[in-house]
Amino acid sequence: MSGYWQCALVCEGRSDEPLAETLQSLMLACRPGDDIAVEVYRPEKAKDRSVAAKLAAIAADDVYDLIFVHRDADSAGWEARAEEIRSAGEKRAVPVIPVRMTETWALAHLWAEEECRKWLADNASVGRLRTLEEMSDPKEMLRRWASRGRTSLLAGDDWGRFRSEAIRGIDVEGHVAELSAWRRLRECLEAAMIRCRPHLAGESAD
Structure with a gap:
């Protein structure tokens, strides 16, 4: 069964916005045949630029099925960044955390x-x-x-x-798929898809 996914990407900086196309390709690899759109979401300028504030701003716009949240691991590490995103309490959020950038x-x-x-x-x-x-x-x-x-x-x-x-140009099923942060991204994406559309769990089991 095919489906439609309207998704957003919230980036740490504008230079990372090309990831929208890469993430769309990754979703298509996970859900071949689905109609998928990933667009960059730019919150209005605000003093609070935290992940929680960005997710709160986008939550008011209830058109998105999934929300990709990009955050470089830098020196903090993957787990710390993931917890920062999880703590916002947004079930549609998918952590996009390259190690280190x-x-x-x-x-x-x-x-x-x-x-x-x-x-x-x-x-x-x-x-x-x-x-x-x-x-x-x-x-x-x-x-x-x-x-x-x-x-x-x-x-x-x-x-x-x-x-x-x-x-x-990143090949989502190429060499990048061997990196731990990319594998985690795919795992988080697949989990979020099922979390937001529980019937997909049955399809996976089949």
Whole structure:
């Protein structure tokens, strides 16, 4: 049975908004044949920019089936960020928590390229895919990769375009699926789908 999903993405920053397309692809991988839309939700500017405040603002707009909440793990870690989102008490919320940053997932996608694997091994001592989640600054590493062969780092619109394209290009069932934070994202997504539409549990059992 196919269904329609109207979903929102609340980002930590506007530069992460390309994740909307990636998350839509992930949902389609989970629910092939469903009609799915993921749109960026931008709360009105407010002094309180906490996750709870953002979810409270979007809760008043009862058109969304699921609400993706993006929050980089940074140094706090996945569990701390997940608890921050769970504590808001919004059952439609799906934690989107890259470890440590969204750029980790972009680098995992680029791992498919032999040139990138060799470059990461030579320039960041990354010899295994899963060690990407141990990098302290994946954003800087992605920027350096994008700037290879140049005399200076990509900046401004050029860097913004490269980063956006790298995020949009993530193969949701490719190398990124081997990272722990991505696996947790998929698990949280599938759980939220069943939480919001309990009849899906029966379909999973079948």
